[in-house]
Amino acid sequence: MKEMEPTRYDIPPDLQGQVAITTLDKIYNWSRRNSLWPLMYGIACCAIEMICTAASRYDFSRFGMEVMRPSPRQADVMIVSGTVTKKMVPIIVRLYNQMPEPKYVVAMGACASGGGPFKEGYSVVSGVDQYLPVDVYIPGCPPTPQALLHGLISLQKKIDYQSLKKVRWYQKGHDSVDLPVPVLGPDLMDPRDYAAIREYAEQKALALEAQAAQNQPSAQEVKA
Numbered sequence: 001m002k003e004m005e006p007t008r009y010d011i012p013p014d015l016q017g018q019v020a021i022t023t024l025d026k027i028y029n030w031s032r033r034n035s036l037w038p039l040m041y042g043i044a045c046c047a048i049e050m051i052c053t054a055a056s057r058y059d060f061s062r063f064g065m066e067v068m069r070p071s072p073r074q075a076d077v078m079i080v081s082g083t084v085t086k087k088m089v090p091i092i093v094r095l096y097n098q099m100p101e102p103k104y105v106v107a108m109g110a111c112a113s114g115g116g117p118f119k120e121g122y123s124v125v126s127g128v129d130q131y132l133p134v135d136v137y138i139p140g141c142p143p144t145p146q147a148l149l150h151g152l153i154s155l156q157k158k159i160d161y162q163s164l165k166k167v168r169w170y171q172k173g174h175d176s177v178d179l180p181v182p183v184l185g186p187d188l189m190d191p192r193d194y195a196a197i198r199e200y201a202e203q204k205a206l207a208l209e210a211q212a213a214q215n216q217p218s219a220q221e222v223k224a
């Protein structure tokens, strides 16, 4: 725990050294930052570095993160460790929706942060932040275990400065609305755009029909 800042409350001399006065924010953030439970999953080569960071040599249990959960219902950090393909992104968003709040996302590596070496590839999403709110980006291909540890420590620092009054999940009227899960058709589609996509598809079909009718040879042309 960080050293307590001096407060304007005086502690009686007989209680000094036994009682400390701090804010609710500090206690709450301290307990949360030191017990982050990552979701146990990996999607590409960066996951190997994540596994290595969890193993004995780097050992992120030193930061209270050793309890990697195989269920999103029990996890509060999603480390997106690898290339986010269009096929995988609906599953990743669904897993994120299943995590309880407060929850955080770490984009590990060039692929998760912006597409990496596969950017603009036909099957790859150019950054998971197009679908999830990312808290920390870690550069590298792959990032080393030290880089992942640095990213996780950066997340802890971010939590240190959060306030119960301001975080979105404690706002009055905040309803934990699920993020829209994209659907993979000919390309990724946002379900909120269905009406517009359907209208566009209908217009396109009508235009094609009209064009085909125009190009059809007349009966005279066929006879000739």
Ligand code: SF4
Binding pocket: 044, 045, 046, 047, 081, 082, 083, 108, 109, 110, 111, 112, 116, 117, 140, 141, 142, 143
């Ligand atoms: S950033 Fe590099 S190491 Fe990580 S998933 Fe992409 S290609 Fe693999």
